[in-house]
Amino acid sequence: xxxxxxxxxxxxxxxxxxxxxxxxxxxxxxxxxxxxxxxxxxxxxxxxxxxxxxxxxxxxxxxxxxxxxxxxxxxxxxxxxxxxxxxxxxxxxxxxxxxxxxxxxxxxxxxxxxxxxxxxxxxxxxxxxxxxxxxxxxxxxxxxxxxxxxxxxxxxxxxxxxxxxxxxxxxxxxxxxxxxxxxxxxxxxxxxxxxxxxxxxxxxxxxxxxxxxxxxxxxxxxxxxxxxxxxxxxxxxxxxxxxxxxxxxxxxxxxxxxxxxxxxxxxxxxxxxxxxxxxxxxxxxxxxxxxxxxxxxxxxxxxxxxxxxxxxxxxxxxxxxxxxxxxxxxxxxxxxxxxxxxxxxxxxxxxxxxxxxxxxxxxxxxxxxxxxxxxxxxxxxxxxxxxxxxxxxxxxxxxxxxxxxxxxxxxxxxxxxxxxxxxxxxxxxxxxxxxxxxxxxxxxxxxxxxxxxxxxxxxxxxxxxxxxxxxxxxxxxxxxxxxxxxxxxxxxxxxxxxxxxxxxxxxxxxxxxxxxxxxxxxxxxxxxxxxxxxxxxxxxxxxxxxxxxxxxxxxxxxxxxxxxxxxxxxxxxxxxxxxxxxxxxxxxxxxxxxxxxxxxxxxxxxxxxxxxxxxxxxxxxxxxxxxxxxxxxx
Ligand code: FAD
Numbered sequence: 001x002x003x004x005x006x007x008x009x010x011x012x013x014x015x016x017x018x019x020x021x022x023x024x025x026x027x028x029x030x031x032x033x034x035x036x037x038x039x040x041x042x043x044x045x046x047x048x049x050x051x052x053x054x055x056x057x058x059x060x061x062x063x064x065x066x067x068x069x070x071x072x073x074x075x076x077x078x079x080x081x082x083x084x085x086x087x088x089x090x091x092x093x094x095x096x097x098x099x100x101x102x103x104x105x106x107x108x109x110x111x112x113x114x115x116x117x118x119x120x121x122x123x124x125x126x127x128x129x130x131x132x133x134x135x136x137x138x139x140x141x142x143x144x145x146x147x148x149x150x151x152x153x154x155x156x157x158x159x160x161x162x163x164x165x166x167x168x169x170x171x172x173x174x175x176x177x178x179x180x181x182x183x184x185x186x187x188x189x190x191x192x193x194x195x196x197x198x199x200x201x202x203x204x205x206x207x208x209x210x211x212x213x214x215x216x217x218x219x220x221x222x223x224x225x226x227x228x229x230x231x232x233x234x235x236x237x238x239x240x241x242x243x244x245x246x247x248x249x250x251x252x253x254x255x256x257x258x259x260x261x262x263x264x265x266x267x268x269x270x271x272x273x274x275x276x277x278x279x280x281x282x283x284x285x286x287x288x289x290x291x292x293x294x295x296x297x298x299x300x301x302x303x304x305x306x307x308x309x310x311x312x313x314x315x316x317x318x319x320x321x322x323x324x325x326x327x328x329x330x331x332x333x334x335x336x337x338x339x340x341x342x343x344x345x346x347x348x349x350x351x352x353x354x355x356x357x358x359x360x361x362x363x364x365x366x367x368x369x370x371x372x373x374x375x376x377x378x379x380x381x382x383x384x385x386x387x388x389x390x391x392x393x394x395x396x397x398x399x400x401x402x403x404x405x406x407x408x409x410x411x412x413x414x415x416x417x418x419x420x421x422x423x424x425x426x427x428x429x430x431x432x433x434x435x436x437x438x439x440x441x442x443x444x445x446x447x448x449x450x451x452x453x454x455x456x457x458x459x460x461x462x463x464x465x466x467x468x469x470x471x472x473x474x475x476x477x478x479x480x481x482x483x484x485x486x487x488x489x490x491x492x493x494x495x496x497x498x499x500x501x502x503x504x505x506x507x508x509x510x511x512x513x514x515x516x517x518x519x520x521x522x523x524x525x526x527x528x529x530x531x532x533x534x535x536x537x538x539x540x541x542x543x544x545x546x547x548x549x550x551x552x553x554x555x556x557x558x559x560x561x562x563x564x565x566x567x568x569x570x571x572x573x574x575x576x577x578x579x580x581x582x583x584x585x586x587x588x589x590x591x592x593x594x595x596x597x598x599x600x601x602x603x604x605x606x607x608x609x610x611x612x613x614x615x616x617x618x619x620x621x622x623x624x625x626x627x628x629x630x631x632x633x634x
Pocket of ligand 1: 047049174
């Protein structure tokens with residue numbers, strides 16, 4: 001039977017990771033009837049996998065830390081392309097969000113004097129990551145879920161129904177956002193999706209939707225991301241008429257497992273390096289010393305001795321280059337392997353075994369110890385790991401207003417990995433978990449304020465429901481190509497042609513391939529019915545992965561410079577002219593065409609730009625901007 005189950009809410013949050021849960025908690029606290037919809041099981045979001053920690057300038061381990069230092073590090077990490085207002089809000093609000101988590105029951109690791117402990121991470125000047133061993137994300141999700149349950153218990157007391165104001169719809173995939181009409185300015189009126197288990201359709205009538213769907217890693221073969229990361233939120237936003245920015249910037253984490261093949265891409269946390277682990281090539285050389293770029297020369301140690309002293313005396317030494325931002329380390333590993341100095345299985349060596357006592361390793365990195373023992377039969381307390389770059393995080397996402405997380409479509413909001421701007425061209429480790437909390441809360445508040453301001457509830461256009469339903473049914477009605485074939489080819493194409501090092505010719509080839517795959521995707525079939533049919537689910541996800549891949553490739557072709565997570569072999573330099581430019585992707589409502597336009601990003605506010613030295617700014621900004629800076633500080 002084709003009946004569609006219908007629900008009415010004020011705010012629908014799509015995604016139950018850190019961003020989605022924090023948004024939902026906020027919306028509920030502001031009195032909104034809130035739905036949390038997630039395609040995986042509740043609790044199984046990407047956030048759970050986060051290992052290292054959440055970056056927040058609390059100054060617990062080094063009292064010199066404060067929001068201004070964090071802001072500077074974030075802008076540097078993103079090579080000054082970041083939306084500076086987001087970077088400012090993030091740096092200022094992250095400590096409060098971490099303390100709030102603690103108040104809600106999170107059990108962080110402690111310093112000797114009982115404060116929340118903070119660890120070193122790449123690109124962060126001071127120890128800044130609040131953490132729980134190497135299982136921080138798990139504790140964060142546990143705490144946020146516990147908070148949701150606490151609110152439900154409160155509602156049960158007040159209203160006799162725990163789900164009166166907040167309800168979770170798990171294993172439920174949204175395939176379309178609904179609006180009042182087709183125009184880009186027409187407001188959101190709901191969302192359409194299906195239950196994974198039985199394939200039945202579900203519709204939410206709601207004036208506000210918060211996208212918190214995470215990333216896009218499943219468009220690549222080698223990735224640290226799991227099956228949910230098919231770019232759904234990115235695509236849903238595009239199809240609803242919103243814009244994506246920074247899509248050319250993808251973070252290849254330098255250290256994924258390379259062996260055995262079945263686990264290739266699985267993450268090896270940066271904490272291994274933060275806690276003293278070093279990278280060596282097949283000749284035993286700590287090669288990162290050969291790859292310190294000019295812009296970072298003053299901040300990194302030039303000898304192994306200095307780098308090693310830094311772990312115990314940060315005031316008088318510079319940090320080891322293993323802790324450069326991720327893009328730098330990933331490119332260096334890539335070059336070493338290409339030059340024939342890689343490990344037997346095509347990575348390089350990451351060694352902590354000769355650096356820390358075994359007991360210390362198992363205490364600080366229990367998950368890594370377990371992961372290598374179980375998956376690769378390697379004991380990291382005794383021998384080095386083999387690691388190589390893996391597609392990890394997308395900096396690009398929905399273009400939003402920094403303060404309210406509102407997208408350009410009225411009623412649409414986005415937070416977390418699915419949003420764009422905060423991290424510029426490269427995200428620092430630890431800045432995602434804090435981003436989720438800061439902007440998750442802001443999105444929940446933004447959506448609530450929007451709902452409060454409405455004179456009437458926008459009404460779902462029945463035509464759009466019929467279209468969404470027909471689109472979802474289509475693969476079931478065709479005896480077509482297997483969607484897994486198309487998916488694998490897309491993954492290989494993106495990995496090989498729009499990967500860590502890019503050039504025009506290859507990106508063009510990729511775009512041609514994507515065009516053909518889009519045609520093939522129209523013919524994929526998944527007969528077998530609607531009851532738990534993974535082929536059908538993948539057929540629907542394909543639309544999203546193809547759309548997002550096209551955005552990545554088109555923006556990558558257009559940006560003729562190298563910066564952060566976008567390296568062009570044919571344009572190796574970083575260009576001050578390009579720094580000010582954002583590439584904005586849009587799509588037609590049926591997804592058949594993608595456009596990319598240049599847009600100038602507004603200059604940094606005076607009090608913020610003054611936080612930087614002239615000598616540093618000179619490396620990034622145009623002469624004209626530098627003249628304006630000189631006039632300002634005179
Ligand atoms: P997620 O936590 O991924 O949640 C996405 C949610 O959206 C899920 O509930 C999913 O089911 C749902 N969803 C997706 N599509 C749909 C749909 N169509 N319909 C319904 N629901 C949908 N960052 C750090 O700051 N520190 C770290 O130490 C760190 N370690 C990491 C380790 C690993 C292995 C990985 C992969 C990432 C790590 N990151 C880390 C990055 C960080 O974990 C993620 O960027 C972040 O958790 C994303 O959170 P989110 O709330 O945006 O999305």
